[in-house]
Amino acid sequence: MLKKTIIEAEKDFLRLWNEEFKTHPLTERIFRERMHDLLEGSFALYAGSELAALVVLKKGPDFDERAREVCFIALLYVAPKFRRQGLGGSLLASANSQARKHGCKYMLTGCDYDNLFSGVFTEEAKDFFHKHGFVLFEKNYNLTTGTFNPGADPRVRLCGNEEERREVLDLIEKNFHIRWSHELKDIELRDLVVLEEEGRIAGFARISDLSSRKLPNSMTFYARHENLGGLGPLGVDPAFQGRGLGRVLVENAVRLLFLRGAGEVLVDWTEKTEFYRKCGFQTISDEFQALGLIL
Secondary structure, eight states: OEEEOTTTTHHHHHHHHHHHOTTSOOOHHHHHHHOOSBOTTOEEEEETTEEEEEEEEEEOOTTOTTTTTEEEEEEEEEOGGGTTSSHHHHHHHHHHHHHHHTTOOEEEESOOTTOSOSSBOSHHHHHHHHHTTOEEEEEEEEEEESOOOOOOOTTEEEOOSHHHHHHHHHHHHHHSOHHHHHHHTTSOGGGEEEEEETTEEEEEEEEEOTTSSSOOGGGTTGGGSSSEEEEEEEEEOGGGTTSSHHHHHHHHHHHHHHHTTOSEEEEEEESOHHHHHHTTOOEEEEEEEEEEEEO
16 A cells, blocks of 8 residues: 555545535545644545545643643544454554654554544444554543523623733643643633732633634534634632632633634543533533553
């Protein structure tokens, strides 16, 4: 089989993917924004002019202590015509070799920085990875809402300047995962919501729509929605938790998205389904399983 780069295979992959997974459509914009910092073991295989399979690998960044030894399988796809011929196993073996070559001790399905997916979602994919020794790392969900609370809380507003962004980043670095700093450090201020309490920033949320400069994970499947808005990551300073501020932050961030023209809002990659249901997110639109392997 002939090897090609992931970008060379883009159109063929998107056509095959969207024909098969109509409930999880991917667009050219999403694909191109996610296909960066790939390990050299990322490639596509062609049988003549037909895309047979591809694998996309990423390594966790050095600044993230929890991810620097992880090889992320961002995407492993075998076209329907070429399944059950051992291609998936061969690509996984190649990924394993590349992971070891780059000093990785673990492999994870999805969950990479700027990922397409926070895990796998088909039973076929779950069975495939389980067969090759992967075990459940975490289960997470995307939830959506088509309604919002029209009442505005004056404590919640858009971030006003770079000094406030720095305050948000400091809050994240002290209390939350460093990945969130990576996600928020370069976004437009119109996409960063802050919650003030007792004269300081006590909470934050990222909001997005198709006009955003870069689309976050919450917008991956925007093609299946009409005027989708994305929510997350978000958090409340632990010193202010237990006061109901999380719900205030979520409801007002959702309100801001609807005022920007959203017809539906999606919060991604969360285990806190009961909390978001209380905030109006009644529909679980996706369930993902992040599967891991110790090398």
